[in-house]
Amino acid sequence: MINWPNFVSQLFNGLALGALLALISSGLTIIYGTLGVLNLAHGAMFMVGGYAGYVAYTYTGSFILAVIAGSLFVMILGIVMERVIIRHFYHRPHEDQLLVTFGLGICFVEIVRFIFSSQSQIVPPPSLFQGITSLGFMFYPTYRLAVVGIVAIALAVLFIVLYRTRLGMIVRAGIEDSVMVDSLGINVYRVFMIVFGIGAMAAGFAGIVNAPVVSLTPGIGDDILVQTFVVVVIGGVGSFPGAILGGLIAGEIISITSMIDPSYAYVMLFVAMTLVLVLRPHGLLGTQGRE
Amino acid sequence: MKDTFKQAMNLAVSRRSLLQGGAGLVGGAMLPMGLVMPAFADDKPAIGTWPAGSSGSSVTIGAAVPRTGTYAVQGEDELKGMQLAVEHLNSGHDLMKKLSPKTKKGVLGKEVKLVVADSGAKPNEAVQAQQRFITENKVVLMTGSTSSAVAVALNKLAQREHVLYVAAISGSNDTTGKDCVRYGFRQGFYGQTAAAAIAPVLVKQFGKNKKVAYMTPDYTYGHTVTKSMQDMTKDAGWTTVTNQVSPLGAPDYSSYLLNVANSGADLLINVNWGHDAVLSIQQAKQFGVLDKMKLVVPYQVPFLAREVGGGLMAGVYAATDYWWTVEDKYPLAKMFNEAFNKKFGYQPEWGAENAYVSFAHWARMVEEAGTFYPPDVIKTYEKSETIPSLLGNVHYRKEDHQCVRPVIIVKGKDPKAMKNKEDYYDIVEIVPGDGLMQKPDAFGCKLGDYT
Numbered sequence: 053m054i055n056w057p058n059f060v061s062q063l064f065n066g067l068a069l070g071a072l073l074a075l076i077s078s079g080l081t082i083i084y085g086t087l088g089v090l091n092l093a094h095g096a097m098f099m100v101g102g103y104a105g106y107v108a109y110t111y112t113g114s115f116i117l118a119v120i121a122g123s124l125f126v127m128i129l130g131i132v133m134e135r136v137i138i139r140h141f142y143h144r145p146h147e148d149q150l151l152v153t154f155g156l157g158i159c160f161v162e163i164v165r166f167i168f169s170s171q172s173q174i175v176p177p178p179s180l181f182q183g184i185t186s187l188g189f190m191f192y193p194t195y196r197l198a199v200v201g202i203v204a205i206a207l208a209v210l211f212i213v214l215y216r217t218r219l220g221m222i223v224r225a226g227i228e229d230s231v232m233v234d235s236l237g238i239n240v241y242r243v244f245m246i247v248f249g250i251g252a253m254a255a256g257f258a259g260i261v262n263a264p265v266v267s268l269t270p271g272i273g274d275d276i277l278v279q280t281f282v283v284v285v286i287g288g289v290g291s292f293p294g295a296i297l298g299g300l301i302a303g304e305i306i307s308i309t310s311m312i313d314p315s316y317a318y319v320m321l322f323v324a325m326t327l328v329l330v331l332r333p334h335g336l337l338g339t340q341g342r343e
Numbered sequence: 344m345k346d347t348f349k350q351a352m353n354l355a356v357s358r359r360s361l362l363q364g365g366a367g368l369v370g371g372a373m374l375p376m377g378l379v380m381p382a383f384a385d386d387k388p389a390i391g392t393w394p395a396g397s398s399g400s401s402v403t404i405g406a407a408v409p410r411t412g413t414y415a416v417q418g419e420d421e422l423k424g425m426q427l428a429v430e431h432l433n434s435g436h437d438l439m440k441k442l443s444p445k446t447k448k449g450v451l452g453k454e455v456k457l458v459v460a461d462s463g464a465k466p467n468e469a470v471q472a473q474q475r476f477i478t479e480n481k482v483v484l485m486t487g488s489t490s491s492a493v494a495v496a497l498n499k500l501a502q503r504e505h506v507l508y509v510a511a512i513s514g515s516n517d518t519t520g521k522d523c524v525r526y527g528f529r530q531g532f533y534g535q536t537a538a539a540a541i542a543p544v545l546v547k548q549f550g551k552n553k554k555v556a557y558m559t560p561d562y563t564y565g566h567t568v569t570k571s572m573q574d575m576t577k578d579a580g581w582t583t584v585t586n587q588v589s590p591l592g593a594p595d596y597s598s599y600l601l602n603v604a605n606s607g608a609d610l611l612i613n614v615n616w617g618h619d620a621v622l623s624i625q626q627a628k629q630f631g632v633l634d635k636m637k638l639v640v641p642y643q644v645p646f647l648a649r650e651v652g653g654g655l656m657a658g659v660y661a662a663t664d665y666w667w668t669v670e671d672k673y674p675l676a677k678m679f680n681e682a683f684n685k686k687f688g689y690q691p692e693w694g695a696e697n698a699y700v701s702f703a704h705w706a707r708m709v710e711e712a713g714t715f716y717p718p719d720v721i722k723t724y725e726k727s728e729t730i731p732s733l734l735g736n737v738h739y740r741k742e743d744h745q746c747v748r749p750v751i752i753v754k755g756k757d758p759k760a761m762k763n764k765e766d767y768y769d770i771v772e773i774v775p776g777d778g779l780m781q782k783p784d785a786f787g788c789k790l791g792d793y794t
Contacts, residue, residue, distance in 0.1 A: 055605070057605060058601065058602065058605040061601045061604075061605060062598060062601055062602075065597050065598055065601055066598075068597070069595060069597060069598070161411075165411075165415075169416075169419075170410075170411075170415035170416045170419060171416050171646060171649075171650055172416075172618060172621050172622075172650050174625075174652055184629075184630070184631045190601070190604075191604070191630070191631050192630075193629040193630055193631075195629070196597070196629070265595070265626075265629075266594070266595070266622055266625075266626075267618070267621055267622055267625055267650065267651075269415075269618055270411075270415075271411060271412055271413070271415065271592075271618075272594070274412075275592050275593075275594040276594050279594065306595075306598055307597075307598040307601075310587075310598035310599055310601075310602060311598070311602060314586075314587045314588050314589060314598075314599055314602065315561050315588035315589070317589070317598060317599075318589075318590050318593065
């Protein structure tokens with residue numbers, strides 16, 4: 053299916069797909085970069101955001117309230133998780149951190165399955181963004197176009213928080229050297245809690261924004277988690293701009309490869325990841341020595 | 344190595360039996376011969392979990408069904424069919440007696456127990472679970488699939504361990520084709536029969552010389568169903584303009600659907616299954632693909648119509664094993680629906696029906712054989728006798744252990760035409776099984792040994 057209109061369509065679709073991957077990955081990478089915890093429950097939190105939004109939508113019929121509910125619920129969940137469990141693991145080996153977050157992820161998925169069953173749930177897009185838009189060279193779902201804009205705004209807000217505020221400065225300093233930040237009299241553990249909350253909120257936000265694109269099932273986060281890791285590895289573990297770049301590259305790889313041979317679309321993602329790991333082990337925008 | 348060990352074990356048991364027999368002969372030398380003979384009549388070497396698995400007052404069936412992942416919804420439904428069948432076997436329910444007339448309570452008087460593991464539709468997890476059931480529970484029967492990759496893996500395990508396996512949902516031609524085994528049986532329909540049944544209906548409906556886009560999951564089920572559909576529509580001049588192969592559990596179908604949208608196809612034949620089918624159909628609607636081309640689902644997905652919502656399945660043709668409204672024609676189906684609905688609160692989908700009937704047929708074969716000894720049970724299946732199912736009489740082919748049974752063609756209803764909340768499909772045709780099947784050796788089936 054290699055022809056000019058299809059190529060342009062796929063190029064554009066790769067951008068849209070990548071934008072969403074970038075948003076989900078950014079939460080994962082911020083948490084890892086600051087806290088050094090690889091949060092394997094991130095996919096489950098993405099899923100919980102979708103379901104929290106779905107419940108809010110069912111009761112209010114408002115998509116905006118659903119987005120707020122999905123984001124806030126997962127933020128609170130993240131903060132509680134950090135205070136009750138994760139903070140006890142900061143000084144434990146990475147394997148312990150992986151196991152505890154993996155276990156939490158399974159618990160979240162099974163709780164949601166228990167409440168909502170495995171049958172998929174639908175959150176329709178807001179009426180403003182329903183239907184299909186003609187872009188001249190292709191037809192594209194209006195809501196997916198809107199998602200590109202929504203994600204761009206969300207990433208810009210995250211960028212401003214991380215790079216243009218005092219909190220962001222502390223967070224970035226914490227990424228570089230948390231012991232030094234602590235000894236300067238800043239309560240680094242409070243910052244960690246806030247960072248975990250922000251990372252979780254990004255996952256929840258992505259979950260509900262993504263909900264109208266897919267149908268919600270308890271397993272939806274598992275499928276996306278693997279891709280998110282690929283994105284983070286390509287972009288550079290712990291690097292926020294890296295997550296954005298990695299997301300866009302991953303989106304384009306899936307789309308463009310599917311045009312040449314669809315059965316290789318997802319395989320090529322891992323080929324790209326392997327290449328990056330071999331040629332630039334810290335990722336495209338990662339910094340050597342960063343923990 | 345393992346085989347040698349097993350042979351040695353069999354030999355050891357034979358020796359013990361021989362010694363027992365010998366002792367009997369010496370001790371009973373003064374008794375009339377007629378009293379001695381029965382000691383030899385049931386003298387068979389141990390095989391698989393026999394006789395250990397059936398020496399107590401109960402027997403156990405091991406089920407590995409997907410309760411998580413892409414096929415979780417369908418896995419839960421087939422599990423319910425199994426649970427109902429076990430309940431009916433143990434209580435000697437009337438429906439079970441109609442399917443297996445010698446059944447009283449249990450199977451050969453032994454209570455049936457069901458042990459269940461989540462396979463996640465992954466072959467390695469299913470095999471590990473069943474291996475555990477064989478070792479710990481001495482299961483006399485294995486079941487569960489919902490992914491043909493699992494069915495094929497369990498087929499091989501069944502043959503290696505000499506424990507019977509009845510496939511649950513498995514649409515691949517390979518399950519009773521090139522990957523068939525002596526110890527495996529399949530009640531349900533599959534790619535070849537689905538394609539053979541639905542192709543004439545589609546050609547009649549949509550005409551000749553159509554351009555078709557396929558969406559195919561990347562494993563044995565997807566590839567064989569797509570191939571069968573291509574073969575069956577070739578004579579009508581249908582050509583494949585694109586085949587979008589995607590991995591099981593793909594999180595997004597946009598790039599595939601763009602290829603479909605730009606392919607100029609008249610029809611979209613979607614072979615994806617479980618949640619993959621739900622997602623790909625919903626996204627096909629979002630991308631306007633369903634406004635451009637007609638959708639066909641050759642291998643029907645339980646709960647698809649209710650999950651995709653929005654009447655997206657209206658007018659869509661599908662082939663299936665069972666749809667509950669056949670109860671108007673088949674009294675046993677009505678009995679099954681009533682019992683299922685009473686216990687679980689909804690009309691059974693085809694996964695549940697297949698599970699129930701597979702258990703009933705197995706129980707019938709064991710009762711007929713009068714033993715759980717696997718080779719005897721297999722030979723009873725291989726008599727190919729005409730036996731009842733929920734859709735009238737069927738039989739198992741001795742050459743590939745495939746049940747010759749009807750395929751039902753359904754067409755999605757417009758939501759406005761639905762008479763109740765579960766009235767998703769009209770039955771277009773019930774196609775008899777005999778004319779739908781390939782020749783037994785066409786897909787390279789070699790069953791293997793009994794022992």
